[in-house]
Amino acid sequence: MNMKQLFPRGHVMGFIFSMVLTAVALGVVVYDLSFKTGMIVLLVTAFMQAGVQLVMFMHAGESEDKKAIYTNVYYALFIALVTIFGTLLTMIWGYQ
């Protein structure tokens, strides 16, 4: 057992990632960004944050169910995106 194995590298990296992502999201308020840029920054950091939490802290990839879990996550992501963008398409962009 050397220090490399004992050191919880994944967790520390995850912690740093989530802190950085939070700081970036905070920037939206601190630098008073426009609504549009602000929302884009928030959306992107939110999705990345969810990913970090899922992989680093909820150990999504560490059990034998790895394949099933990731398939479910991708499926969910697909449907969430289709629902949101589809609604925008039918209700706003494509509405006469």
Add this chain to the structure above:
Amino acid sequence: MDYFDRFAVPHSSPMIVGSQIAIAVTVLAILVGVTYFKKWGYLWREWFTTVDHKRIGIMYILAALLMLFRGGADAILMRAQTAIPDNGLLDGQHYNEIFTTHGVVMILFMAMPFIIGLMNIVTPLQIGARDVAFPRLNAVSFWLFFWGAMLFNISFVVGGSPDAGWTAYFPLASVEFSESVGMNYYAIAIQIAGIGTLMTGINFIVTILKMRAPGMTLMKMPMFTWSILITNLIIVFAFPVLTVALALMTMDRLFGTNFFTMANGGSDMLWANLFWIWGHPEVYIVILPAFGIYSEIISTFARRNLYGYKSMVVSMVAISVLSFVVWAHHFFTMGHGAMVNGIFSITTMAIAVPTGIKIFNWLFTLWKGKIEFTVPMLYSLAFIPIFTIGGVTGVMLAMASADYQYHNTMFLVAHFHYVLIPGTVFAVLAGFTYWWPKIFNFQLSERIGKWAFWFIVVGFNVTFFPMFITGLDGQARRMYTYSEATGYGPLNLLSFVGALGLLIGFAFLVYNIYWSTRYAPRNVTSDPWNARSLEWATHSPVPEYNFAIVPEVDSSQAFWDSKNNGPALFKGKYKEIHMPNNSGVPFVLGIIFFVWGFAMVFSMWIFAIISTLGIFACMAHRSFEKDHGHHISVEEIEETEKKLRGANA
């Protein structure tokens, strides 16, 4: 008395007064009867508190059959009203209420529970498991569904039925245009049942992913189990949208928010959008299990392996993805541009491809098979051509420009009944007949079953085929009457005659249950159909623990292989079996939800707050409860096995 005025039905009639009296008398008779025969203890111990997936499945199916007759009564009334021009049997308001409750009851309280019932009974047996992953949660699912359904059903005798269509489009469903509590019932009763369904979805995904018998990889699962896995995946992703939409609707109706109103930035179209984001996948939730049931039955009675196993799985996965990208085809005519309608037309037509693959797979399974025409097989064989008519007319409707002609006519009504009745009703009747001996250890009479089959199939076509024609002639759906000059009279009368045929068919079904329970021979084996999958490898009726020894599997039809000189299924010795304990909390929780729902419907806040606290108390009880289940000893297993082997050697 002012306080009680709110419970009066705003639009009463002799028929509703009659129902009120009949319901009161029936409830009283049941309560008195159960007390007189001293059955409360039995019901409580064996049924109300059970966590056994088989018993929960039976209760689901019983409730579904009950609701089939409730929805069927609505249907007969509708057909009777439109049988002749200018009929005065029902007025416009009653007709609205009846087609609304017919839709909700048939989809949510008949088709769904019937399918969930069959999946409860069969899935754990097919994968060689002892129960579902979360047996207590399963009981909660059932009781939430049951009390949600009961809440919805009392609407027509207490406070008034919902009347804005099963789609509940805004602004019609808003307080402004639907003043009675009817639409509150809709929002809250479906919410309660929907939460139960969502729990079922999670429960069965986990069960299938985690509790399969050793050796059963995903690609060695029986096709019914595959269809259930996909169905529950759709449930988990579609139902939250309904939950949110109904919550917003509740807020609009009870607390004056403006999500779906036309003022203050609300969007009435958003309801239609959210409803169908759930509603279209819902169609596949009730049809995919049917595909699974047919796959089992066709391969059993054609005495052949299921043709194209892999393509069956792939096409089901494809259908599940496509089911989420087509919803706007339900409102092609509500004002989108050509681009939106074009996209959704194409995705909709694309669904015909995987569905077509499945149809061909069934045909190839039948090809050169030694087909046995049993009742379940007859339903499966009738399904293929009838469902194809439904599918082809679906592609017609999918063409957005042509849909401007078809939409909102009887053509649409004919189309979705041609999809849903062979796709779901035939399937659950076939599955019901097929798995009946597994549950009760005797078969339903084939002779009476065939009478029921022919009446249902012929009656169905006579009822719904004329609607294609009247629809093309311009008869609008949901129109409570029409003048003689329209010329719709004769075909509508024919529809009514067909509906009577369906009624006779279902009467035969009930008579069959009665007759077979009394007279059918009891000396059937545990495998009366010479079937293929694991549920037939254990005894009938199935013991509490399903399998004394967990089977080992190496193909999708392991039981068939083991019967034909393949490897043995059950290796090793009896071991102690760990089973979950019964609990009364799910039943109590269901009743509290019922009271909560009733209080919410009538805006009785004090009751609503008290029952909300009750709901949290039940959940807290579960969190702090120590329940380690119980063990069945080896001696007990030996004894049960000996007894069951004696019953059907």
